[in-house]
Amino acid sequence: MKNKEPLILAVVVFFSLVTYYLVEPYAHHVMHKHVESENFAYADLPAITKTGNAANGKELVMNAGCAGCHSIEKAGMPAPMDAVMAAQSYGVNPPDLSDAGAIYDAKFLADLIKNPAHALKVEHKYDAAQGKMHPMVPFYGMGGDMDQEVADMVAYLQSIAISPADVTPKIAFENACGRCHSVSYEKWTQVGSKPAFKHKKDELAFDIKVLEYQDSLKAYMGKLPPDLSMYIRSRNEQFISTLIENPQNHLAGTAMPRVGVTADTADKVIEYMKDAGDTKRHERESVGMNVMIYIVIFAIFALLWKKQVWRDLH
Template identity: 80%
Template sequence: MKNKEPLILVVVVAFTLLTYWLVEPFAHSQMHKHVESEDFAYADLPAITKTGNAANGKELAMGAGGCTGCHSITKEGIPAGMDAVTAAGVYGVNPPDLSDAGVVYDAKFLADLIKNPAHALKVEHKFDAAKGQMHPMVAFYGAGGDIDQEVADMVAYLQSIAVSKDELTPAMAFENACGRCHAMKYENWTQLGEKPEFKFEKESLAYDIQVLEYQESLTKYMGKLPPDLSMYIRSRGEHFLSTFIENPQAHLAGTAMPRVGVTADAAEKVIEHMADAGDTKRDERASVGTNVMWYILIFAIFAFLWKRSVWRELH
């Protein structure tokens, strides 16, 4: 009697793989536009051709550059000019603290952002200066010298005060790049920051009211409230999120979400933070999965040897 079990196994495996391909990779490719990564090179932005002077950049940021008129720089002891809720009411979103902007954001992006915010953020379709639709961030037109040099100086200053790339944590990257627009309830994160533990319920409710007020301003600015990102890594996947962060317009032309302008390293850390939030047991699960696979392999070997011993006289 010819042994047909290998053939049956091959057929079962083939149909299983075909079914998986139809349900997962093929279906996914049909439902979601595929966008190739540009490796966070920001090729559309002009290169910085000047060598920046951090000391002069500090003077500009504190003075003629006007950065501290809207932004806090907590590392330099400079607080925000207004609280987050009030700032959102004025600008639509709370301007970020600049302490670690130099490590989170790409240098070319920062330079173009200083000179032409709508262009750097890829929201010129929403803020058309020719139609009087000015971006809330005021462009820098120079302080009387070589504007390219002055911008390079400010970028060099921001890089000089930022933490190193290795010191930038996933949580820091997320909070800087995403946390002023997106909440993450599984991490207890609101657009105003991590929600504190309050002694009295009325204090918690007062905080929630502030969050709602901020979200109301943000909704008017963006057109809709940006989604909570707690589970986005599970529903969208890393490639989609990485390319969407890199260039939202490539996925959704006309979206109000600006280009974030982060470096490739910062983007990886943002996604790592989202992965941790979306699956808090992922590292433990991966370890268990490896052990399970070893168990299945060893069990299969013993099962095969047992089967040969029991059925050897019938084959």
């Protein structure tokens, strides 16, 4: 009787390799495909070829109807309606533009002003040819050179914004993601941080506002965007970064818009998510460093003690 062990080994190896391929490479490149970063270059968007004039941009922003939907708190322009009413009107609450110039890429802002559906990469959802207009009305110009006017508006938004270096992870997240996503671990809702209430009725009233907002958001997006409290722990940083950069690369046809943030802002969004998903992260890293220092010092003393004990025996 021939030795069947090599045949059995070959069969086991074959099925082990097939199983490995289905679980590891196939699952990663098909079910969770790797997407290379585009380095937040937004190469599909036209470059700004004009030098913007912030003073002219201010006049254009004030007169072009931006304040009809957006607040600009730094310019003393409050929101025309509360978040719930805004979401009922537009699907989502339009952002305050005070720091837009520091958070969002300049090319993205320019294209967003001229063609919102294109800049946000949601033309599959809002096709003007089929009469489906994006809730944000495009800017058609004020009678002059439209490219110059848009460059002026972007220059104005950049002039009133804080320095990009001063954009904190919290500011970055709340502006870029916080109107669609909640972070319950940080008590963040789509209408703002949930405060501590003295009376239960006040808390219930706030919760009702959140639910009403979410109803409008679900109708606008097709489903309620997920709470991001633990998202950083279920997805890696590269996935989240490239998803922020261009959601269509991961989820073709998704209603999630391209956010249009700078690479630095995206890093700060991820930093916020790290802190939310692991509140003891910095403390743990500090303790880990102290432990390593202790081990090194202990090893030095152990070596010196060993030499002392064995000195007379060698």
